[in-house]
Amino acid sequence: MPRKDKRAQILDAAEKLFKNKRYHEMTLDLVAKEAKVGKGTIYLYFKDKDDLVFQLALRGHDELCELIRNYTKLEDISFDELLEKVCNEISRFFLGRHALFRATGEHEMRLSAFREKRREEFNVHRRKLQSAIEEILAKGPVRKDIELSVQANFFLGMMRTRDHMFGGNETDMPPIKMLADIFMNGFGKNSNMVFPDKK
Amino acid sequence: MPRKDKRAQILDAAEKLFKNKRYHEMTLDLVAKEAKVGKGTIYLYFKDKDDLVFQLALRGHDELCELIRNYTKLEDISFDELLEKVCNEISRFFLGRHALFRATGEHEMRLSAFREKRREEFNVHRRKLQSAIEEILAKGPVRKDIELSVQANFFLGMMRTRDHMFGGNETDMPPIKMLADIFMNGFGKNSNMVFPDKK
Amino acid sequence: MPRKDKRAQILDAAEKLFKNKRYHEMTLDLVAKEAKVGKGTIYLYFKDKDDLVFQLALRGHDELCELIRNYTKLEDISFDELLEKVCNEISRFFLGRHALFRATGEHEMRLSAFREKRREEFNVHRRKLQSAIEEILAKGPVRKDIELSVQANFFLGMMRTRDHMFGGNETDMPPIKMLADIFMNGFGKNSNMVFPDKK
């Protein structure tokens, strides 16, 4: 076992527990046990429980950011393909992380528990993710009358909606291709794409 | 003092507290104090804390449902107008209720804490809201290749996204008119509506 | 339903509940429900919970006392027969009342919870029971070198021992006849009575 990365071990454990636990159900005892680490050790790497969760959110944003940036570099690919791939990546990422993104949701940051300082730090990471998506969208034939940042946020929002609302089992969810289409064409009848009946 | 509506008093208090508290920060002591009610009284109306929060969510869904149904009855109104009005209503409703809808979000219901029984009851209310929206959407020129239920869910998702992501202060949010447009036309360039630069 | 005796109804309910509940498990809610009486009504007849339990104990002693006195009056009966009958009566009485006699056991009365006043009242009832038994014993060929009060107390003690220790199911208990014999002859070999193997 790689002795080096206790910090990552702890974050991994917390992330795993968040899959079926709420904030107050995810105790540090469980985290320590899951991470195979002493309970006191957690406090060597994180100021307190809130900080642990906070750092977990930051890491999540960074990871997702990284994934998206990989697609920005791709050259010989149509925008449609690109959009679909990115949708896929984000979707896979959200799947199984709802609890984390709930516990550290953007709006959470407005709550009293989070000091000014932390909020700013979070916004830095948040904007990085946002602009990674903006870069993707900028490559496509998107509306110029709506700010890219708004587009990026709704793009993320659609992914979350898909994950949150449709039962958690992938078969109920609208297919990724449909998402990309909805994003571009909305729900108006003038849509020019047709989907087969969902299997 | 108003007889019999202690239950409503308690729910109101909880709803208020949820505006800037997370689940584990909203203690029953605070609820009792806010509701000007003895702590024991809460247990006359709710089985436990989870039940209180759960009932609060149900009430929220029902209230929103009621609001939307009022618009369904309107006759001499264009779909665009209707859509905008409904957007407005929902938006106003979500505003300030993020914590509640976080704590009792749809995905929350999948968590272990919620027994089968409760989940079913929740779904009943959830579907009622969904079909209220479907009825609205059915009046407009919406795509037939996507199930109405999917459209309804994404519609709600857009409202939440607007509320969650944009700082909580209304000035940063995209205007309601824009939301309705995005819903119908998506972000593709063929959009036929133009928005003035956001002030 | 005889409207008159709410007090007895309440005592009956408490007695019944004591069969499988400990003091702190027998809540006044349960008593009220079992007695089909409003919870507040209990306080019309008893000062508080302790008083209710206390009065229950007194009633128990009085009832048992009454039963025993009936045997004192019997004339044409041998002492052996008399002793056996009394044993039977007491045994039947204790059976199913262990929890009550535990909760209000004699030693209980020494505890801080019971004020001087109450203790005295209890002792009055206790002595009444004791002397009822003494009257029985005085009729038989019992040792004169041991005070009757001591004999009476151990007599009661044996009954309780039989009930408490032997599993609660009558088949495991030593037969009544044996009890009477042990009382008179003890466990020394010079005993002159022989029991068949317990079935």
Add this chain to the structure above:
Amino acid sequence: MPRKDKRAQILDAAEKLFKNKRYHEMTLDLVAKEAKVGKGTIYLYFKDKDDLVFQLALRGHDELCELIRNYTKLEDISFDELLEKVCNEISRFFLGRHALFRATGEHEMRLSAFREKRREEFNVHRRKLQSAIEEILAKGPVRKDIELSVQANFFLGMMRTRDHMFGGNETDMPPIKMLADIFMNGFGKNSNMVFPDKK
């Protein structure tokens, strides 16, 4: 400060409190304070309050068992002397432990609160104590027509009766010598021992 025996400290504190408190009066706050231990520490050593009391009862049985076994080993001693000494030991043991033996009395174990598992464990300890006494009794001229187990149980019962019934102050109690005699000879007139008037 003595390392590792926090568990014993807690049991000691509970035992002490039981001397003048009933089950529901012995709060864990008090136990913690008396044991000079944090309240949470109790839960490191015991599952819950019931478990604490239960373990206390087991320890009590074991201690008493140990004491009795010491007498079994004695060789040059008459049975009368042996019986008297054992009576003494047991009596001293019971004295001041009534509340404990009430709260965890044998019949208590039949109550719903105690799960099957616990009951069995208790019975193991109970039988050990019983057979320790049986070994003592087997050395004497006791009746063969009554099972030793019955004799052992009534022997214990007598000790408890002595302690429970006679006011808690030793001067009122029948002397130990008398107990041993009663055990062997009962209360019948053919008793061959004579006691001086109790001082």
Add this chain to the structure above:
DNA sequence: CATGAATGAGCCTTCATTCAT
């Protein structure tokens, strides 16, 4: 660095008791 036994503030919950009807 790492640990986990110890802590105690604070939570949810119960329940004896009161009192307006």
Add this chain to the structure above:
DNA sequence: GATGAATGAAGGCTCATTCAT
């Protein structure tokens, strides 16, 4: 008298946090 909705003190228990080893 009778009731039961309302109360809040107090209990059992949890868990984030500390600190001696």
